[in-house]
Amino acid sequence: MNAVDTQEMERIYDQHHESVYRLAFAYCRNCADAEDITSEVFLKCFARKQPFENDTHETAWLMRVTVNQCKDLLRSFRYRFTVPLDEAIPAFDSSEESEVWHAVMNLPAKYRSVIHLFYYEGYSTSEIAGMIGKSETAVRTQLHRARKLLRQALGEEFENEADETLLQCRG
Amino acid sequence: MKQMRHYCSAADKLRHDPACKEEIMAMARQEKIHISKRGIITGTAAAAVLLAVNIGVGSFLYSQHKALDTASNEPAEVSEYEVKEAPVQTTAAAEQTVTETTATTAKEKTERTTTAKNQKEAKTTTVVKQDKQTAVTTAAKNSNQTAATTAAPKSTAAAPKATTAAPKVTTAAPKTTTAKRTTTTAKHTTTTAKQTTAAPTTTTAVQKPPVTDRLTYNLVPADKTGWTSAYENDLANNVYRAQPGEQLRVDLKVKNDPGTYFLMMSFDFGGVQQLRAEYGSAYAGQHGPSLLGNDDLSLPQTIDLMGKMSDMHAADDSVIVSYYVKVPQNAGRYTLTLEGVNGEVRSLGSDGGEKGYRNFTFYGLDILVGDTPMPGTADPIISEPYYAAEDTPNNQTNEGDPYQTNEGDPYSGLLNVPAYDSPAEAGNTMAVCVESITAHAGDKHVPVRVYVKNNAGVVSLGLRLIHSSGISVEANGRKPDFTLDSAYADCLALSSLNDEENIWGFSVIGDEGVNSDGTILTFYVDIPDNASAGDVFKISTHLEDLITGRLMNLGDICTVNGFVRVVE
Known part of the structure; x- marks a missing residue:
């Protein structure tokens, strides 16, 4: 069943587990679910029979499966009727960090994921479209709406950075 | 000033528990051993316990949910949940818990926590699909849905039990309805x-x-x-x-x-x-x-x-x-x-x-x-x-490769709108145009404008420019050199670029529509030193998508291609 050897599993895990976890967290907003999803994603990955075409394919596959796993969770009976624990909040360095973080976390789930993939992971809208199975138009619309909601939540102080700032921010 | 980089720096602080790695690796390794050597027996036992635990939790949650319903202000939506979910979960819970709890160990419980959630999903799906008289197929599919393959046999086995619960809450009518619709x-x-x-x-x-x-x-x-x-x-x-x-x-x-x-x-x-x-x-x-x-x-x-x-x-x-x-x-x-x-x-x-x-x-x-x-x-x-309703059906997770790479056809995924070679041809139609200019051989940093006329209010625009390989696009690392016009700078953000294969992809998103005609962005090209007077380097314009301030049909939109003509 497992098509990936241990060494390769470790490489894949080491390379992507933080990204998968953070994306899952952006969706679920709690570390327990994010960890579960991370586990599920990597187990699926390790059980995958076909090799990835390249690194891009590998990354995109993992991101997409993460998104799908998160969607599964959001649809699940358990998730609908329980409130995610407000835990694993990072230790913020500034009030701006805290406010922006919470504003993003308070966005609807689909906006959070798009915001995270775009701003944090640095994917283009076309790449995100491929990952979440929507058209690029839909992704852009979601980004647009997410920013609108962020501006509403954060007020006039919220500024949509110039591209250079974002690139720096993405490291 | 609050900016998105604050979100990025906060997200940087999120750390995945390092201990998870060993757990995941162990689960992955055990899966291999389990399948090849221990077979169905252990898998069935583990799945049985997980199902029982899972159902117990589901039952508890449902009872909590019912209590919450009393205080809800939206009775219509809540009542649907009641009818849909509860009886199936609770009835099955009683059956499963009694018969199968004894067959497991504490270790298996811990290791299969993730499976439990999937098992729950699988069971719910099974019940509904049973209603469509496809129990066998559904059970087989559900077995794939579990993260741990070992649970599959149990998942299949659980289907008939869940099926027996289904008629208690569903009438014959929906079956008939579904069948009619299907046919x-x-x-x-x-x-x-x-x-x-x-x-x-x-x-x-x-x-x-x-x-x-x-x-x-x-x-x-x-x-x-x-x-x-x-x-x-x-x-x-x-x-x-x-x-x-x-x-x-x-x-x-x-x-x-x-x-x-x-x-x-x-x-x-x-x-x-x-x-x-x-x-x-x-x-x-x-x-x-x-x-x-x-x-x-x-x-x-x-x-x-x-x-x-x-x-x-x-x-x-x-x-x-x-x-x-x-x-x-x-x-x-x-x-x-x-x-x-x-x-x-x-x-x-x-x-x-x-x-x-x-x-x-x-x-x-x-x-x-x-x-x-x-x-x-x-x-x-x-x-x-x-x-x-948020997402497309979840078929990607269970069937085949959920991600297909694009083949890189520069003309794929484009809107089928008319393309002209001069602005005059566009008439009164909204047009996204590339400027046609003249330049000299060896000129560097030659500005070429992308502009819009008869603007209906650009909110979102995906633009692909495909240029002649004879000219080169100035690039700064990954990013070609360009400037967004001031009319768009406040409300539009560049999102994607691809400077390979002589293609540039521009994508802008607006917070508000921009209604005025004028430049969207300017990009810069280098003319080859050995170009001859009369050489023409084409730059074609293609729309990937467009969101405007009003409903537009594709016949209401066009593009205008541009070129750089080399002169003496």
Whole structure:
């Protein structure tokens, strides 16, 4: 069943587990679910029979499966009727960090994921479209709406950075 | 100043527990051993315990949920959950817990925590699909859904038990309904299947007859008499008998609108040719600029309206959008209905956030050509509860590779709009143009403008420029050199670039529509030193998508290609 050897599993895990976890967290907003999803994603990955075409394919596959796993969770009976624990909040360095973080976390789930993939992971809208199975138009619309909601939540102080700032921010 | 980099720096601090690595690796390794050496017996035992634990939790949660229902202000939505979920979960829980708890160890419980959740999902899906009389297939599929392959045999085994619970809460009627819908049109079959897959709860919801005060959308032939009302005749769709090749207008009407902040619906035209579309009076003047989705390569089949920070209100039977269509020549039944899982309809919450989806009833339109018989009675589409409508069906996770790489065809995924070689040819049509300029051999940093004329209000624009390999594009690392015009700089953000293969992809997103004509961005090219006077380097313009301040048909939009001509 497992098509990936241990060494390769470790490489894949080491390379992507933080990204998968953070994306899952952006969706679920709690570390327990994010960890579960991370586990599920990597187990699926390790059980995958076909090799990835390249690194891009590998990354995109993992991101997409993460998104799908998160969607599964959001649809699940358990998730609908329980409130995610407000835990694993990072230790913020500034009030701006805290406010922006919470504003993003308070966005609807689909906006959070798009915001995270775009701003944090640095994917283009076309790449995100491929990952979440929507058209690029839909992704852009979601980004647009997410920013609108962020501006509403954060007020006039919220500024949509110039591209250079974002690139720096993405490291 | 609060910026998105603050989110990035905060997210940087999130760390995945390093201990998880060993757990995951152990699970992955055990899976291999388990399958190859220990086989089904252990897997069945583990799955049984997980199922029992899982069901116990589900039962507990349900009881909590019921308690919460009492205090809910939205009884209609809550009552649907009650009918849908609870009896199946709790009944099965009792059976499973008693018979199977003894067969496990504590270690297996711990190791299979993730499986438990999947098991729960699998079981719920099984029950619903059972209702569609496909238990065997469903059980097999569900076995794939579990993260741990070892649970598969148990998942399959659990299906009959869950099945026995199903009749307690579902009547014979929905089975009949589903069967009818399945046999009538292929299109409709797809829709039903998607609903079931995405949200197992839907099946029960469909049993409920629509009530007269429920938010209802109706696709009806405009200015026609003699069509059959779905609501009055217990049909899934309104029915209109058309002449072959007839052109008609189809209106989407709304009734009992309690206030809508966000409305997005995509339509499947079922083989009927779209000619054009236009918004009606229902929400005229109430929505913001982002309202057009030019999805795919077709005419706008997605309506996408958002209120101006307040709910929009529509009068009963007012028209949201009108589609002009042409009926096929061939005899048959052509169904216009919602595409995909569902539409999204939301209202604005009192706290400024968006509330859950509004439940609604949707009646499509069956167009009958020739002597095609009338469809039988069936239920309309009933919207799904919150989250269910958010995404496409979850088939990617379970079937095949969920990610397909693009082949890199520079002309794939483009809108099929007219392309001209001069602005004059565009006439009064909205045009996205690349400037045509002259330059000298060896010129560097030559500016080329991309501009818009007859602007209908750009909110979102995906633009692809394909240039002659003879000229090079100045690039700064990954990013070609360009500047956004000041008119767009405040409200549009560049999002994607691809400077390979002589292609640039520009994508801009607006917070507000920009209505004025003028430059969107300027990019810069280098002319080869060895270019000769008279050489022409073409730069073609292609639209990937466009969202404007009003509904646009593809015939209302064009592009204008540009060039750089080398002069003495």
